Amino acid sequence: MENIRETSRPALWIMFSIILVALNLRPSMAAVGPLLSAIRGDIPLSFSLASLLTLLPVMTMGLAMFFGLAVSQRLGEHRTVVLSLVVIGLATAARLFLDTALELILSAVLAGIGIALIQALMPTLIKSRFSDNVALCMGLYVTSIMGGAAIAAAFAPLVMVRTGSWRIGLAIWAVLAVIALLFWCSHRAGAPMPASTSNRSFFSHPRAWLLAAFFGLGTASYTCVLAWLAPYYVEKGWSEENAGLLLGFLTAMEVLSGLLTPAIANRSRDRRLVLVVLLALIMAGFCGLILSPEHLGLLWPCLLGLGIGGLFPMSLIVSLDHLDDPRRAGGLTAFVQGIGYLIAGLSPLVAGMIRDQFGTFEWAWWSLTGAMALMIMMALRFDPRHYARHLH
Template structure:
């Protein structure tokens, strides 16, 4: 991968071979930067993006693997445990929606540094308390950092890698999946080796602290250029209103239903396997298997979506994999565990699919920004139901048939929305009435 030209604002759709941005928009603020320095800056920012991506799921999948230990250690009820596993979606819906407003007041690199600091502090504080309430509050602080970073990374990819957005997005999604896998696989062994679940959760704070370092130079020298990019994003939302279109709502429903099942799986799959008779270590490894198998899928799905004109077969194939997995977990969780994990991983390919589709269903960078903001904020709001409802159903029925039935209903909604977004068209062509920009 050739190093990018750092500091190129993504205010319009990039064209092949476009010249670097004018020096006035260079985030170094030096007026001009030679090619070697641009290359060094580009590689540093790429490393920074990948380190941030490693952190975007670790705090959640490590908790999922150790949820039983945390429930016992903090005396959490099943409903309270459901609230804990619902926090990510709540934070992503609420804080993610405010990120464009924050970027208009702070540069994106500065905001990303603050997000990683919040993630670090939150992960440290939540393992130092014996209070369930403090655990929830400090977990929310950590998740607030992840929520902001979720929105910032695609924005930064467009800003600093305008000619390689697809490739860089695929690479950072692979890295995100690898981080989730490592956290799920390592959390239980670390907890057992140290004699406490606190170490299994707290160790990931060090990774978040490391992710701050590559962004410090950019955070110290950027300001006006990044804020100008944020203001462009505000005008984009003023021109395009996905919430007034059928395509926009279909995208949000697909994203929301998929995220609902993803967070339910991350929060409860290890518990399901423990209830089926697996040792805690093996249950954690099975959960890690879902995310590990998702690593190549995270790279391949955007490529396949870009090459296919119509996505219906892809949508239906992902639905079929998830359906068989849910039925298998309901009726033969122990005997076919490996097969269900493989099929779950395939079904979760809907996540990179919908992220890739956001770009495919917009003609311009403005349209992409508006569609992305609406899809993710509404989608994560829908996703809050997943872990909470699964926890309540599991506690009230004492089994997993009802929770898995609920996930099958969500999958039906996801499939219906997927059929709508599968046909090639663009959000700008369905543009609703103008709304005020921020």
């Protein structure tokens, strides 16, 4: 990071604080899947209704993206992150006292609002503060998001087993919010973030819609795997603890790919080959889940994790590549995430309905395989030589 515009020590401290903040953006969702069987034992939940625990926070994240930048400009980046971490921490801790499905769903929505405010802010902050290393820093940020999911998915079942309570398995992740809050508050607020172009200005651009659809379909694979991979293997006879560890392994592969892929892609502004390889890995992983879930059991989650883990940051990096001005790039990524999360939010519900209708998740995996094939055709259109023409 020797080219980062800020002096080395403050820049590294800010990046470390961003990493800690990012760890809080998925545990509220990732801890649910491995504990779903135990939750359903206490609270009546169909698979369709259980999908709301992933769907609603993701949909909330999408909707909140459209006012998230306005909130951050009014409050400032420092106070926005503080407010968001407090909201996430309270929503997560409240799960200690839940008795109904409605209360569980409301806690997920509240956490989604806090998550969205941070996710709307961070790409603009990173582009403005670390302009010489955008791909690397975005990779660290997004990888930390997936790292939080990996920690929650792997350890939530262990916490439940040790304590005998799925509520503690869901609520313990409020500790991460407290830690991030302490570190974030320990450094003084930096210079005000540049005002971002309103994301409304991108509604008339077909390329912005293409980027949003690409991000949304890619995130749909992530949210479906997050919500349903562990229940899928529990139905195959695995224990909740082993299914949670498998999801943790998958998200660990996401973390590895999220670190390596942006660094590899940073060598060239043309990201198309990297995107196609990532999408092919995801397709192979879904096909393996369908055709041979018990044989080579670790290979399919490994392929899925490597593909999804690289695709998530690369989808945002490609959006940032389209515009050099941090203000407009921030507005574009907010638009892309807003529309994209609305698309992705529906996918766990659709997959849950497919499971309720056909008695298996396999048709959901087939549908996602088809979506990845469509994304390959979309990725081939991301020629950097024509970015300026598409978003003039």
